[in-house]
Amino acid sequence: EPEVTQTPSHQVTQMGQEVILRCVPISNHLYFYWYRQILGQKVEFLVSFYNNEISEKSEIFDDQFSVERPDGSNFTLKIRSTKLEDSAMYFCASSRAGGGGTEAFFGQGTRLTVV
Amino acid sequence: ELKVEQNPLFLSMQEGKNYTIYCNYSTTSDRLYWYRQDPGKSLESLFVLLSNGAVKQEGRLMASLDTKARLSTLHITAAVHDLSATYFCAVDVKRGGSQGNLIFGKGTKLSVKP
Numbered sequence: 623e624p625e626v627t628q629t630p631s632h633q634v635t636q637m638g639q640e641v642i643l644r645c646v647p648i649s650n651h652l653y654f655y656w657y658r659q660i661l662g663q664k665v666e667f668l669v670s671f672y673n674n675e676i677s678e679k680s681e682i683f684d685d686q687f688s689v690e691r692p693d694g695s696n697f698t699l700k701i702r703s704t705k706l707e708d709s710a711m712y713f714c715a716s717s718r719a720g721g722g723g724t725e726a727f728f729g730q731g732t733r734l735t736v737v
Numbered sequence: 738e739l740k741v742e743q744n745p746l747f748l749s750m751q752e753g754k755n756y757t758i759y760c761n762y763s764t765t766s767d768r769l770y771w772y773r774q775d776p777g778k779s780l781e782s783l784f785v786l787l788s789n790g791a792v793k794q795e796g797r798l799m800a801s802l803d804t805k806a807r808l809s810t811l812h813i814t815a816a817v818h819d820l821s822a823t824y825f826c827a828v829d830v831k832r833g834g835s836q837g838n839l840i841f842g843k844g845t846k847l848s849v850k851p
Contacts, residue, residue, distance in 0.1 A: 657839075665780065665825060665841040678838050713779065725770060726839065728780040 624648040626729035628714050634735045635704055643699045643732045645714030654697045655715040655726060656689065658682070665713070671697065704736045739764045741828050743842035750816050751850055758811040758845045760826035768829040769809045770839065771800050773822045780825065784811075816849045823847070 627646045635641050647654050656668040669679040671689055686702045697716075701708055711733050715726040740763040750756050760769070768787055772780040784793045786802035786809060793800050797820065799812045809826055823846045827839040 655839075664843045665827075665839075667838045667840065670838060680838070725782045725785045727782065728772075730779040 624650075624727075626714055626716055626727050628712075628729035628732050630732060631730065632733045632735070634737060637706060637736055638703050641701050641704055641734065643701075643712050643714075643734070645697045645699075645729055646695050647697055647714065647716030648727060649695070651716035651718050651727075653677075653717045653726075654689075654691070655717075656699045657713045657715065657728075658710040659713065659731075660710045668699070701734075704734075706736050709734055709736045739766070739828060739830050739840045741826060741840050741842040743824075743826055743845050745845060746843055747846050747848075749848045749850065750813075752817055753815050755815065756813050758813070758824055758826075758847075760809040760811070760842055762807050762809075762828045762840075764807075764830070765804075766807075766828045766830060767804050769802050770827045770829070771809070771811055772825045772827065774825060774844070775822050783824075813847070816847075818849050818851065821847055821849045 626648055629644045633641055654671045657665050658668055659665045666682060667680050669683045669689055670677045674691060688700045690698050711731045713731045714729040717726040718724045742761045744759050770785055771783040773783050774780050784800040786800060789804040791802045797814045802809045811824060823844045825841050825844045827841045830838050
């Protein structure tokens with residue numbers, strides 16, 4: 623069964639460093655998303671991406687965040703200068719195009735720890 | 738601002754019992770999703786509810802949507818230990834086209850005890 627895959631599963635970084643989280647969405651999906659979940663809290667939307675551009679972003683997704691689809695398969699989230707409060711589980715998701723209500727499929731997540 | 742509220746946030750129940758989790762949301766939406774999350778794992782899609790009165794069932798779980806009341810319920814029938822997990826409802830605020838920005842509730846942590 624197709625699935626969204628994320629790497630790495632766990633990333634530890636020092637405050638102020640740049641990190642890149644990687645995702646391979648399901649191959650025939652055209653919409654891509656990043657969400658984050660701070661430990662023990664709810665899942666929060668960061669950004670959606672379609673047709674090689676951001677279609678929507680939340681207030682959390684400030685200038686230190688960026689997304690990119692560098693090739694036909696990968697979808698990345700970059701955090702330029704990490705802060706302690708960026709520590710969270712980051713989930714990538716993808717969905718098919720067309721028709722309302724197509725569900726998003728989530729990857730297994732990358733646990734980011736900023737020290 | 739759309740708010741999604743779930744209750745209860747914690748639920749401890751015995752095997753064999755029935756219970757309902759409630760999800761209220763604050764603005765118009767006709768697309769509601771239920772996800773399950775096991776500890777340290779990803780979000781597994783359970784149900785997609787697309788219209789008023791929609792009811793879907795899978796095994797011991799049944800979800801319904803009342804868009805007029807802005808309420809969805811997840812009913813658990815004859816609970817078993819394997820259902821222990823955190824359940825999230827999420828509302829899609831984007832109209833038309835594919836799924837947009839999902840607003841999640843805080844989740845209901847369900848623990849089923851023998």
